[in-house]
Amino acid sequence: MLPSRKPPLLWLVLTLLLSSFAAQAQQTTSTQLISSFDKRVTVKVLPNGLTFILCERPEAPVFSFFTIVDAGSANDPQGESGLAHMFEHMAFKGTNQIGTTNYPAEKIALARVEKDYAAYEYEYLKPVGRDPQKLKQLHEVFEADVKAAQQYVIPNQFSEIAEENGAVGLNASTSEDSTQYFWSMPANRFQLWAYLESGRIGHPVMREFYKERNVVMEERRMRIDSSPIGRMVEQFLATAYVAHPYGRSGVGWPSEISQVSATEAAAFHKKYYTPSNIVIAVAGDITPAEAMPIVEKYFGSIPAGPRPEEMTTVEPPQIAEKSVILKDPSQPFYIEGYHRPDYRDPDNAVYDAISDILSNGRTSRLYRSLVRDQHIAAVAAGFSGFPGDKYPGLYAFYAVPLPGHTPQEMRTAIHKQIDLLKTTDVTDAELEMFKTRARADLIRGLDDNRGLASQLAQYQLRYGDWRELFRQLDAIDKVTKADIRRVANKVFVASNRTYAMIETEAPQPQAAPVATPKTGATPAKPATAGKGGAQ
16 A cells, blocks of 8 residues: 655645644643633532532533542442442432422332341341242332332433423443533523532432342443453453452442442442532533522532541552453454552653553554554554542553454554653654643633533542642643653563453354253243342
């Protein structure tokens, strides 16, 4: 294939435009950005500990919010993996005022559900002496309780109220490090938003819990159990970590998520959804004079509580290379990861530089080498902070082989690029382009209300000051070629590496069905009830 040639005039124009943009981005300092936003950003810490941030943007009569709770899958209690994600689902089920026709009666019915579920659970978990008949009877009582509580439920009322009043992008997500809730809304519905959001933080109701638990189990089956890459990545993380919760399944191990109860979810909420563990940012056509009385009225009434204790588990240093090999009749895949410090590490910007130079776009080293030049991979990239960055995570590389190529080829090609980082300085152009793109990406991320609210909330939570969002530019400016070589040589070593791959295996031939006699019935196996219900 002949190399593509750009018309000289077009190439000159593109170069000039890029140079102009780079110069403009370089001139935008962190001090200038902070000065600009200082005039528009107000931070209020309520007496109960909740932090509220408001950024005025009067360009359009709308606002976006971003609520971030400093608790994610890594905070799931031992034996209750998937609980943070499960509670995220519960946050859309309404409050003691929304989603119910008669909350006093519903509260009694839900208490009965938990009482009889506990009795069923006790019998189910007996290591010896479990009575199948008694277990069946207890399960029938539990199911009858769930049906009785359901009569008070108004399904989806919380979301419907928001959407009927102009809410768009109604969603939430659970990561290993935190849980996020967000949507956008007309500015004249700010008080309604405060009523809704403060209600689900302060007064959630565990209604339809066991129905939703089945939804989460199905989500796990779809994302993990039925996905070769999902299974491989789950095992990859479980292998990379021996002590820290980053090694647990974020969506939950099947035996645990299928057994969590509404009582346990309520306890998780009480511990982690305390106001001092939450930051809410709003960006849009709202002024402090309008917002603060409303925020104080609705969010200030949420009872205060102690901030959860910090995690003390520290992953011990890895001393030997570890591996996971999955043989499956599916697309081959390769991933490897190296332990790195958390986001507070002084070299955090250096990892960003490595990601940019290796993986940002068609000019990146991994793309040019594996995809464009060698034609051995469909995709190849490196990225940092996997599965999270609040605690020490992984710097990961991955590649998807093209037909006729293997994961082992991806491994060799990736290691060649890593070795280049260790032995040869990156170019001046690569380093400068990283710094220019970092500025441009930051500024682009603030273009819309949602992106701005998200960034302000996350930086306020992680650093205690939203201004660190812009001060990161100073750290980026200080990254040198020597820093990149130093970090690559320190972190990307075999003893610190865990890798996983899918090796394509031909599907096994299906066995011919065994003929069943037409007369004489084979006794069926007795039905067994899993803890979550009859299977």
